[in-house]
Amino acid sequence: MxxxxxxxxxxxxxxxxxxxxxxxxxxxxxxxxxxxxxxxxxxxxxxxxxPEAPTDTSALQLMAALQREGRFIDFVQEDVQSLADDDIGGAARLVHEGCRKVISKWFTITPVWPGEEGTSVTLEEGFDAKRVQLTGNVTGEPPFSGTLAHHGWAVDETKLPTLTRGADPSVLAPAEVEL
Amino acid sequence: MSEAKYIVGIDLGTSNCALSFSVITGDTNATQTIEELELPQVTAPGTIESRPLLPSFLYLPNEHELADGALALPWDDEATVAVGSYARSQSAKVPDRTVTSSKSWLCHDGADRRGPILPWAARNPDIEKVSPIETATQFLLHLSAAFADATGVPLHEQQVVVTVPASFDPAARDLTVEAAEYAGLGGLSLLEEPQAALYSWLDQQGNDWRKQLTVGDVVLVCDIGGGTTDFSLIAITESGGSLELERLAVGEHILLGGDNMDFALAFALRKELESQGSKLDRWQLTSLVQGARAAKEALLADPTLNTVPIVVPNRGSKLFQKNIKAELSRQQVLDIVTDGFFPECGANDMPRQARRTGLTQMGLPYAQDAAVTRHLAQFLARQSNDTGDLIRPTAVLFNGGVLQSAELRTRLVDVLNGWLSEEQLPPIKVLPGAKLDTAVARGATYYGQAKSGRGVRIRGGTARSYYVGVEEPMPAVPGFEPPIYAICVAPFGMEEGSDAHVEGEPLGLVIGEPASFRFFSSTVRRGDAVGTILQDWSDDDLTELPAIETQLSAGSGDDQNQLVEVVLQSSVTTTGTLALYCVDRSQNRRWKLEFDVRGHN
Structure with a gap:
């Protein structure tokens, strides 16, 4: 054709x-x-x-919390090209600590594949392709044998805060005015 | 009132509150599983999150400051004040409007506990201040609403146990009950926090506890929270072939905790930074304290770390500009926290009286000596048994956030073992602690079960003996106060729900006039019976508490200014508070003596 x-x-x-x-x-x-x-x-x-109606509230909520606890938006909004690694390193600690706190409070995150990375893995027929992605020389029929390159991450439990009528999710961080 | 469905334990802490509960079942033999309630709280304006702990902070915003509904809670859409995480984060940004350490104020006898005195630092006239008791009520109201929201039954219908420091005086215990009554919670029971910690351990061990402790053992409970340090001794005794627990002694109130340690580190770092030319504003100092706390915890948890960097960020959106970098080293933590707060010392060392800078906050009477170990030495040096021998602990249970650090626990164990080995005593057994931040609430729930026969109970009663000062009858001499003697009105270990009458010479009081008595307590005079008279005593023996007073109201048929003969009576309520009365036996009437909580300092 x-x-x-x-x-x-x-x-x-x-x-x-x-x-x-x-x-x-x-x-x-x-x-x-x-x-x-x-x-x-x-x-x-x-x-x-x-598509389902977009629900961006949770995403905005998460961004606001990452900013509140870990200055995440401040971090990604900066141009880091001209900065010394030492300065970035210092700020990265703050961002890491705060964001980690939020992520660990809101989500229970565990590896998808419990094994050690680098070890051999066999996938039987009927494996869940949403949880395991095949890479490299993918041919033939399962069972597939390979090496665990990344153990993956999955969220077992999500515990998002409740937003009340007093919240405007589109404001990630209010402007602060010191009196 | 409906029948109670749950036993509820509430830890009303200086820095955090927690609530745990268990279901009441018909089975009276087995202890029920204890659950912790996740506590919904405002974490940012318009945002509610559930957390296991409710920070004991109260934020009082300006009416224009927040959007409508910003502090709304699942059970109160119109809330105008905040309790919990958001209030804690505001304490750094708007200190004038945040009530902190209110529990330390509740037991501070120099302050007017019913008066609107908090936030203490607030100078702004538009802030409607609150009293320490109202603050406690706010925390309890929040916990109560969270409980009802989660379980569908009201808290006031349940069997509620609220914990208080073992060192709380009768007035502070009374005020805690009063705060609970304002929150609609009558009929609760009070429990000493170190006992709650041991109950939590008993719950965790199940029947195995009998393998770890035996008759003759004495457990030292060492509880170091954010704001206070509390010691208790609990003995293992035997009765009718089964093991029993008996609380022997509690320590004095020591206003010293983890917050002091974090401040001490932050001040040391600030000094270093200032000598390098960096000037910190208030916001940055708070950030430095938080950084110091995190760095301290990291260094105490991981012995391979030598230094932990701390970054105090610039406040604006430019994250990489004007950051202040500091570093906390293992040596600093060792010098300031381990050796500063837990120095090695002898069994006969006493706390020093010189006030140290960096530890005091205006208003509250912080401990003058920061050395926890010297306070512990003093506590143990005062505890002797009936034959006058010192009571020495054979086991130790740690509680409180500070003692989550293995390094600090090890230091305390080393110091204790040093004292024991000098007396040729065997080293102390360390009882494995429970989840330290919720142990007290869990223990309170266990106690609720033990009270109805499901579990081991610690026998205790009053942790002190109490004395009323009475003037010696003698001719008035101008310029001389008549000498007083102290008469024991409530003996050590007086059980809940019991009364004691002071027999002997009645006192003459005048109808219609206020009567005030000096009031004393002792943690060491365990042998004094009701009516024991002390002619003179040392400060180590008796501690003077604020006066107790009453107004003898006239009844029908009384003349004003009439003299009545009264005797003193004491009773320990089932709640666990001490009540004192002047009893007129001829008329079969009595007047309650109130604790003075107005503060005069």
Missing amino acids: GFISRLGLAFGLFFKVLSDTALASRAAGLLTQPEEDTTPSSFVPEPAAT
Whole structure:
């Protein structure tokens, strides 16, 4: 199929996917089964999933807490190119300590894979691809044998603060005026 | 009132409060699992987080300072003051509006405890000051609401145990109960904090405690919190073939704790920085104290570290400009904390009386000698048994945040063992401590269970004997105060729920006139019975407390200025407070003697 014909098909599909739910789910199925696609990568229409309404409050809350405890926003807003490592090092301690406090209070974080990094790992059939990512020479069928390059991180428990009507989440840090 | 569903233990600490609870079941044999309540609190304006500890700070904002609803709580949308983490962080930024160390004020007999005196530093006329008792009420109200919010039942219907320092005098115990009553919590029981720490250990050990302690053992409980240091001795005795625990002695009130240590380190660092030309403002000094605390904890926890850098950031958004860098070394911690607060000393050393700078804060009577070990030596040197021999501890239990440091625990053990070995006594057993920051609240819950037969109970009663000063009958001599003698009104170890009458010569009091008596306590005169008269005594024997007083109200058929004959009566309430009365036996009536808590210093 030539490029122009494919372009035509793509646009056709694009609008059909938008209007036809059944076709959309078939298209989604096509996209999640890349191993069936033997042809080189081709132009595919944007999946027309309807995203959930964005909830940015939790993200803003986290940023505000990282700033409050660890000056995180101050840190990333600075231009560090011209600074000496010694100065960055001093500030990094503050940022590290404060951010660590927030992260450890709000989240229970544990490694995804309990083993030591660098050790051998075997993945049986049916392993959870969301929890383990294969890299390197990925061929054939499971079980796969390899080396644990990074043990991963997962959140077991999240304990976010409650925001009350007295909060404006978009203010990461209020301006401070000393009287 | 509904039947209680829970036993609730409350640690109303100088720096932090905690609450734990257990379910009441029909099973009277087994101790129930003790749970800790996560306490929702404002951590930043408009933000509520749940934490195991509620910092004992109260913030009183200006009405324009915060947005509407900024201090709202799950149970109070209109809250206008803050208790807990946010209040603590404000103590550095707006000290004039933050009440700190209110518990130390509650037991400071030079202060008017019912008067609006806090925040002590506040000079701003628009701040509506609060009393130490109101502050305690605020903390209890917060805990009470958090409990009701989590369990769905009101706290005042539960069996509540509130802990107080063993060194609290009767007035401070009374004020704690009064604060609880303002918070709607009547009918609670008080428990001494070091006992609570031991109860928590008993809970943790289960039945194994009998393998670790045996008849004849004496446990020293050494409790060093953020603001206070408290010692108690508890003996293991035997009755009817089973082991029992008996509290033998408690120490004097020592206003000395972890906060003093952090300040001492920060002041040393500030001096160093100033000699290098850096000037610190108030905000930076607070940051330096926090940095010093973290660095101290790191150095005490890891013996391989030699120095820990501290960065005091510039206050503006430019994080990398004008930072002040300091360094805390192992040697400084050793010199200032380990050797400064826990110096090696002899068993006969006494605390020094010279006031040290850097440790005092205006207002509160901080300990004049920072050496915890010398206070401990003095405490132990005063404790002797019926035959006059010194009581020596055979085991030690540590409690309080400061003693989370293994290095400081080791120093205390070394000092104690030095004293014991001089007397050819075996080294002390160290009882493994529980979770030190919530142990007291947990122990209070265990005590609640033990009171109803589920668990071992420590026998104690009053930790002191009490005396009232009575004037010797003698002709008035101008310019001379008549000599007084002290009569014992409540013996050492008087049990809760018991009364004692002072027999002997009645006292003559005048109807309609105020009557005031000098009042004394002793932690060392354990043998005095009710009615024992002391003609003279040393300051080591008796400690004078604020006066006790009453107004003899006239009844029907009384003439004003009529003389009535009264005898003194004491009673220890089931709550655990001491009450003293003047009893007119002929009319079968009595007047309560109130503790003077107005403060005159």
